[in-house]
Each structure stands twice: as structure tokens, then as C-alpha cells.
Amino acid sequence: MADRTILITGAAGEIGHGLIQALSGQDGVRLIAMDLRDIPKSLQRCVDASHQGDICDRAFVEHVISLHRVNEVMHLAALLSTSAERAPEQAHEVNVQGTFNLLRTAAEQAQSYDAPIRFIFPSTIAIYGVDPREKTTLPPLREFQALRPITMYGANKLYCEAMGRYYGRYYRSITRGDRQAPIDFRCLRLPGIISADTVPVGGTSDYVPEMIHASARGEACTCFVREDTSLPWMMMPECVQAILQLAEAPVLSRCVYNVASFSATAGTFAEAVRKHFPAAEITFETHEARQALVDTWPADVDCLRAREDWGYTPRWTLDEAMREYIVPTVRARYGDPRSTEGNAL
Ligand code: AKB
16 A cells, blocks of 8 residues: 555646646655546546545545545645635635535544544635735744735635644544544645746736746736735745645644745846846736735745744745746747747647
């Protein structure tokens, strides 16, 4: 039997793709993919089993977890911030009830086999809520500061962090005696993530990946936030590596960790993109409601605890990431936008 049987929810999403590619074929690892959407054939080939279905359906979640005797969950399925503001009740259902179904079922399975289940939960900078007037003067936020989300997505994720901590530390504390808690809950608060392979949908930090992919395809792009809007960022390979490192870390002093590689404004990204794609047509036209969301997310976060506890280290600065990761990958994908030849793929 494999040492790790990992259930990946939201497997067909951006992070799911990256994680499955990184874990596929590793010794002692069985991968079980789950998604509401069709799981592309190219991903199905990299996993041991895949299931299409809804994490809100408790019977389905129970069936998959017990069928494969899952001992690790990487729970990526979620409605992101912009989608969640468009359908807040549905977001609550997916982001909270779906997470609860997974935690509860995993806890039951852990108890029946008397072995805790590791549960990796990507949270977000949207759990923070800073005063927009103070945003650019605040020092990088620590994990316990400014926990006042203004979005449904941020509120959902913050609550699920607390629910995970409960299952990981305090579950049935009055009656449990000296038995260990059923869930080994580990959470990263992710910044804006940029993938050179995929374009995100439904997030509010999507303006940077949109700008990069449109420019690489030779298309014009309108950025929906102001040029001076700053957020923390990391590249997809760094995100995947951080999730794997956290999942494999032996001992942790806490459940929740900030991670990010650098902080940058939308204007700085536009300059970096123009440097590599001189014909890029990037304009700025503020969407006030979406701007208001990112104005409450911190410009930077303090990652000291992740560095100390499990050796998190950013791999790239913005310039390095453009040079070593983004530009070569998008050029291989779309071709050179100045070329008159048809673009690849
Ligand atoms: C979003 O924009 O909703 C996400 C996030 C910052 O968590 N990318």
C-alpha cells in the first residue's frame, strides 16, 4: 500500500494542475483527484483515480475518502473572491459547507483507523482587512493581525482556518481523553498567484496573470485596478513547492502560515511586462468595486514563521521570475507576439 494516499479537491483548477504534475509518479504516493468539473484527460493520466462530483454532497465525499482509504487531503476547491461576491450564498455553501464535509468525514475515517489524516488547506490574504488609508504604510502583516475580511470569500476562509484548528487541536476536548486529535491541519495563506501555464478565473488578483497572458498573446489588456495597487505575490511553482514543503514538514509550531515572494504594484508589473513584450498594450481602468476589495488586502505579509518552522524560502524576485519562469514559458506556449507566424497552441 502507498504511504500517502492524497485526495486533491479542485484538482482541475490552477493549483491542482501544478500539484498533480509535481506529485505524479512519486514513490509511495497515490493521487485521487476530485472536481466538480470534468478532469482533463491529461490530468487523469497522472493520477490513480479521479472522481467528478460536488464536495457539498456528503455521501459523495464519504464514498471517495473511504473507498481509497485517503490519509491526506489537499483541499483546493473554492469559489474565489470575485465569484464569491457575485454569488455569496453559493460561495458559503462551497467554501464552508464543502470544507466542513471534508473535515468531518476525514475526522471520522481517522478515528476508525486510529491514524490522523493530514489536511492541507490553502487560505488567502483575503482573510485580512486593512484600512485602505493605512495600507501602504503598514509593516508586513503577521498571521494574527487585522483579521477583518470584507468579502464572503475572506470570511469563509478565515472561518475554515478556525474550523481546521479546532479539528486539529481541540476536537471533542471534553470527551477525547488522551487520544490524539483526528486531523493534522496545516494551512498556508496564499498571496496573488501567477501561473505561466494557466489563466485564473473568479479571483480579484487575476489582473496580473491577465496582463501577462494577454500581452504574451499579442492582445490588448485593460487592468481593472489602479497602477499603484500593491499586493504580495508568488509564482505557481513556488506555491506548489510551499504546499509540498508544508505537507512534508515534520513538526510545526502553529497551524497557519503566511507565504509570499515579493510585493509589487500593478504598475510595476505592467513595466516588467512591457520590458519583455515591448508591443504590450496595457491600459488602466479602475473597476471601483473590485478595487475596493484589494484595497483591504495587505501590501505585504510577514513570512518569518514559515521560514523558521519549515524552511520556506521565496525562489524568485519579480525580475527573476519574469526572466526565468514567465517569459520562457509563455513564449513556448503562445509563440513570439511580434512574429507573423501563427501562434503555437
Ligand atoms: C483571489 O483573488 O480571490 C485569490 C486570492 C487572493 O485568494 N487569488
